[in-house]
Every structure is written in structure tokens, then in C-alpha cells.
Amino acid sequence: MDKILPGRAPVYEMLEQYRVKGNISYHVPGHKNGEAYRGSDTAGFLNEVMRYDVTEITGTDDLHHPEGVIREAQELAADCFGAEESFFLVGGSTAGNLALILTVCPEPGMTLILQRNVHKSVIHGLMLAGVRAVFIEPQIDPLSGLAVAPAAEAVQAALAAYPEAAAVLVTMPNYYGMGSDLAPLARACHTSGVPLLVDEAHGAHYGQHPALPAGALMCGADGVVQSTHKMLPALTMGAMLHVQGPWLDRTLLRQRLAMVQSSSPSYPVMASLDLARRLVHSQGAGAFTAGLAAVDVLRRGLATLPRYGLLQPAVPLQGACGGAGAAAAASTPPQGMAAYSTQDPFKAVIYDAAGVLGGFELQRRLEEKGMVPEMSDDRHVVLAFSLGSKAEDTQRLLAALREIAGETSGGTVNLSEGTARQGASLECLHNGPAEVHVQASVKYSTWNNFTNDLISTPVLFSMKPVNPVETQRVPLEYSAGRTAAEMVIPYPPGIPLLYPGEWISEDICSRLINLRQGGAKFQACADPALQHIQVYNNKKGGDA
Template identity: 30%
Template structure:
């Protein structure tokens, strides 16, 4: 029988239901089809209990999911919480459906994950892109500024919402309170994709979470910085500016009707752990990362992100001054059984969580120091990654382009045409080209450079970048002058 993890029983209704299922296993005539027999396909299905007919009855008469979500809403100070088994991706797309109607414009930070852009496709929303500020010393994004949002409302006064990602993938933290002030001054909600910040707000050394800073909705992944199953996420919202009925309908429209109970139970357990032991666990995490940063900062030429606008629990390294290639360093780390969250030529991001200890973080630090020394070369200047430096030229809406007739052409011939697909270096999964945007020579060169440096270029139909999908409708047509507006919405095109 599974043990009761860290004594959380009684504090986590979904976890309790998962444990009871294993204590008194039924002979179910419901899904899943494996019926919990590990002799058929092995332990790969161990622990897989459905919500319907597993953690609860098929009719959900026990109410354990609603109970767990209500407890999470209280913990984060939200009016509504929904658990997702589709990660922050599902939560972002549900919010896109909830905040506007087809044809509405929204202000969108360009560092947001691809899931938000696909949410715009689903909802038929038109983005008015907001560029983040970049740090001159590191080339990394600092966040979308309140001034950028104010400028967005000047360009699109009818925008129905503001969507930003904060903190950034690399751990930099923006002015969420300032963004909320601007959005609310215009009577609009602020939606924050904080996928990497489920730990924010639960220790005095950490930034406050977005809802505490005035945001109207917060998306965060339980499986990234908390000890939950992959795909577990929370969607949290206040309902002053977001219609709860519309949000509920959007969540139901986009999630699976067969949610994995183990994922839900783990999200519940992670929430209960955070509520009970968050200060202790997160304090140890912050101290551990601080020690690792101090040690790595002694490496000549290496920049270790730190300071008041950086997540104290994130370990992000900028390698230009060492001359080392981050992709080669990553290969060495993988060979030692120490894969990191992200590595491109100039940047390494290592995700340290409450599940780490001094031994694991010490091994990582030693391996990083050795690999950087092995691959040390001539220092090189900072070149912002394509994901942070894109200047989109919007020709038509993402939805229109997504469903339009398209064709594949040699990538050089695609320059000046309208992109029909989403292309993004991964990680972080931030688009360099999106459906409906003009293919520019700068974007093509940025993608080729990332590919040449060993970064995976994801989501394109042709991963080699020899060809690109473009709209057939603009075949042979030169770009119109109005299409040269950048970081804008389609009303300017």
C-alpha cells in the first residue's frame, strides 16, 4: 500500500481518495482498460487511477475535486481555482477563450509560450504584441514594462485584456503590480502566465505571486517547481473582471473528459505541502541556490543571474565571457546524468526545486565548473537569443493564417510571404515566427543561427528549416507598406 506522504492525509482530499483507492482496490468495470494489472504492460501503469470511477464515483458524488480546488483558491487568494491535467498549456488556452470574443484585440507579451498563441487561434483573438525590455549586459528579457502596456492601449484602446508571462523562462521578474495598475486603469483584466512560479508568495525571500500583486488570473504549473506529476497545473482567477461562468465553460471545453486522478491527486498534495511546509522547504531551497550561485560566480567570465529582479530559486548562467558553448556543456552534463532545463550557445538554465538537496546541487555545480573549463574559449559578446529579440510584422490574424490554404516553399523564397505555421526555438518555446506574420530575413537568419548552434527548432513542419509553410493567397505578392509596422496588431495592417 502506498505510504502517506509527509503526513498530508486529511489535508488533501484528492490525495486521500487516491490512497483509499489503493487500500481498498475495487474490481472496476470502468476505464482505464488496464484494470491496474501490471502483469500486462508492466509498472508503467502503476498508480494510474482515474478521477471518474476512481478518486470519485462516475457521478462525482464525493466532491473531492471541488474540495481540493476550493482549498487551492483559498491558499492563493483566488475566487476560482481549476486543476489541469494538461499543464499550463491547457490553462492558458482556456483563459484565451474566457477573456474575449472572436475579433477582439488583446495586448500580449511576446515572451509568452506558444500555448498562448494557439489559444489566440482557438478564440479568434487578435494580438497587439508587446516587446519585453532586454538587459544590455546579458541579452535576457526583463519583462514587459507598464509603459509598454500603456503604449499598447494607445495603439489598441479597445483591447479587452492584457496577457503577459512573468517570471520569464530564465527567471527574471517584472513589475506585475505596475502592469495590473495600468490594465485596471483601462478597466481590463491582467492575465499572468507564471508557469515557472508556483513557489512565489510562499516565503519572504521570494517575490509575491501575481494575484497578490493585483493580477486577475494566474496560470502556474504544479509540476515545474512543486513536486507534482508532469502535466499538473493550476488556473486561479478573481472574478471582478473575468466572468466565472465563461471561464468554467472554457475550462470544460478544452480539457479531457478522462482526467488522470494521479495527476490531480499530486496537484492537491503539492498544494497541501506548500500550505503546511512551504516556508521551511522554500527557505532551504533559496539558501541552496544562493550557495550554488556564490560558488559558480567565482568562475572567470561566467555571469550568474542574481539580484532583486531574479527568482531566488532559479539558476541561470550566461556563458559568453567564458567562450564556452552551452550546447557542448549540456552534452557533458547529460553524460554525467545531470540534464538541465535549457541550454543554448550562450545560456544555461538549471531548475532547482524543493526535491533537490545539497548533494545533488553540489554535483551539478562541480560538473558545470569542470565542463565550462573543458570548453573554455575566446570570450564573445552577448547576442540576444531569437526568442527574446523578435520584432513581428503582423499581416493577418493568427486564426486566419492557421486555417488558410498554405504551401511549403524554400525558406529563402518564404521571405516577404505570410507565415502559416509557428516556429520556435525550444526551450523556451517562444515563437520567432507565428501564423499570420511576415517572414523576414532577420527571422530566418535568427532561426538558422539557433539551429546551427545546436538549439532544437520546434513545431515547424520542416525541422531542418529547408522549407517553410506560407499562405498561398500571397503568392507572388510583394509586402504592402502597411505590413511594415512592427510589434503591432492587424488594425495597423
């Protein structure tokens, strides 16, 4: 592309032209631009969508060999998000995570260094690639007890212990919008000659406004996956993979993307990626003005509602990687503040500071009043704002929070056992030392998952199925000390607390019980109510 034109949306414009031409379809898809439903109301709003639902024909280009409008759209995306090359993903960030892992670990038995609390798509990537995973501990914010990302020192130590490692993979920001400076991690990786891969699913908007944290690419990451549908206005499943630098084999990456993505990608999804990019690219920081104003209304409103706390770093350090913010972080105490130095303003994480309502119960009550949060754990409720949020909607949210505070002010609300324990943990959180803060609250997070080892021994993952003969079903309460024979994934956020072959610690068993009693939903396990769990027989076991 000779000249960058931010106001263009090549894929979207092509679809508009396709509809206007009104050509007769003798190609798939079978709904024939919606004609299959003519005279019937059964398709509803989808009838309009079908008029734009095309396939790879003359003029529409091909995602897996882009030469026309898709190529131009991806080049525009690279310019907008600061990449050397960008790829559209129609299977969400899952497709990008899988492709990156299969690229850096092209042969079974290769080593990858990563934090344990990763999205299930990363665990699936380890299985598909047959990876030897070395897990490193993330840093913990002592006030919230939530894990952020590993320290650069931990990354350096892991790379020194396992010099054969192919790459390092971290998640930033976490599902609560918490983050830290990735630049030291990128430098540690490049010094050792390996790429830094970042699951930035919740940070597609990063770096696009001064109030937002810097993005992973700005910090030196080599491969970055972003869910454009999460925090920018693309359709669900629309995501992007951005790359830069010499550390990734891009030819192999393209082949891996073709493996994990459909050969018949959704053009409406790709058009929505094009439109989301155009909005940010052409409007710049102004695109976020209304959304940030809505967040400001919430902050000012919560200041008048002491019943609720708002998660935020002790010293907010938004801004460029390695700049003034990083220098300020260096002057703060090494334990805690460096772990959590940036907060996405669009992720408002609230909790009941009085300890009366746990996160699951607070979410339930908000939903009863028409307010639907992104997710919750036993303590927190995550409210996801975006550039599409409105101040008037925030006023309704504040009114709902006031009503809930009034309804539960006497403390006579019928609390679940898990919620009651939540109140006890909050007392520790407010009154105890930093060590107690962490121990009290990590038990209640669906995001945290780690051991006490700074660097784990390698764990071999494979596609070998679990043999039912080697397993048994036991009550969850009696599973501590056994070896899991299935994945257990609280969703959201989709972080596996257990994978097949992983030892079930007392802490994990206790946390699963607390999450079950608090109302968490689980994926991948045979018993979604988690009354029972599949474990290996005492004399049996298997690879992960």
C-alpha cells in the same frame, strides 16, 4: 468548506481509501486497477499507478462539476495560493491559457493586447478565439539582452489606442526566471476596466518564501496560470488556474475549461496537485529551505569559478509588489533596471564568461557528465532548482563545471560557427555601450521575439488552414522578406519565432540560422532541421 485544514489532501486521501477498499471494478478504465497485467511483468511500475487510476464514480467527484473531494482540494489551493477561486488543470498551463483567452474573447474579432514573445499555447488560443492581437514590446534587460515584460506605459498606451481591448496578457516570470513588478500593469488594466491575465507557468512557487518574488495574484492580476509541475512537486501536466476580482466571467470560464480539458481527467495528476499544495500549505516557507541551500552552494561555488557568469539583476528587488522594492526600482535609471528587478533564485542562469563555449555546447558537455539542464540558448544555460534539490547534487554540478573549464581552458575546443559568433558577441556584451549589449545578445535567445514597434497594428488570427497551393519551400537563408506559411517554434522554451502570415525579417532569419547552427530543436515546421522553411508565394498571403 467550513474550516481550512492545510494538512489535508482530499483527492489523494480518497484514492488511498479507494485502493484499500479493493472494490471490484465494473467501470472504466479497462486495466481494472492493473488486473489486466496480473501475472505479467510488462506493466512494471505502472501496475502500481493503475491501482489509483480511477474515473468519475460514486465518491471520486467530478472535475467539471466538483461537489466533494475535488471541490475541497480546489478550495484548499485557493487558500494556499491567495486566490478567490482555483481550478485544477490536467492539461498543463496550456489548458489554462486557452481557457482564459476563450473567456475574455468569446467572439471572433475581439481585441487582446499582449507581448509577442508568448508561449505557443497563447498563439493557439488566439487562433481558436479568432482574436485581433495587438502586440506590445517587452522591456529589455540591457546586460543580458533578454526580454522581460512590457512597461506599464506601453500597456497604458496600447489600451488608449485600442479601448475596445478585452484584456491584457503577459508572461511573468520569463523562462529565465527574470521578472519585474506587475502591480503597475494591473492598475493600468483596471483603470481601463479590463483584466490582467498572467502566464505564470514558471512561478507557481512565487510568494511562498521571503527569498522568492511576489506572485502575480499579490500584484493584482485577475487570472493567473501556474504550472505546478514545473517549480512545485506535482506530476507532469499538473497545473492550476487562479482567479480573483470581478473582471472575469467565471461561469463562462468553467465552460471553457470543460471544452479544453479531458472529460476523463487523470486522478493521479489531480492527487499530485493536491499533495504539492499540501506540502507548501502545511510546511510554509520551511518547504523551500533545502532547495534554497542547494542554490546557495551553487552561488558560493561559482564565486570561485570566474570562468562562469550568473545572470542576476543589478539591484535585486525581491519582495512584495508596489512595496519597498518598487520604490527602489523607481530610483534606478528608467532604461534597463526597471525591466529586470526580480530573479527567481531557483532559476540559475549561467554562461561562459570567457566566450569559449556557447549555451548549447555547454549544455551538451554538462549532459555528458550526467547533469541535465532545463534548457539553453546560444549563450545561456538554464539550471532549474526546486524545493526538491539537494546540496550534494549541486557539489557534483560544480565539479562538472570545473572539469569543463579545465577541458576548454586553452580555447582549442572544436567550436561550431554559431558558438564562435557567441564569443564575439560576448566581447561586445562586456565592453560596449548598453545599445550594443542588446543588439549583440538578442540574436541568440530562443525567448526574445519582437519588432521595433512599441505597439503593433492588430493582427487577425484564425483557424483557417494554410492552402498548400499558395506556399513554397525555400532555403532558410533566402527566406528574409517573405511571409511565413508555418509556425517555427524553438523548443524549449516553446516561443514561436514565426507564425503563419508573419513577415520574416532579416533579424528573425539570422536568428533562426544561428539557432539551427547552435543545435536548437524546432517544433511545428515541416523541416525540423530547418534547412528549409514554408513561405507564401510572392503573390499570395493569408491571415495569421
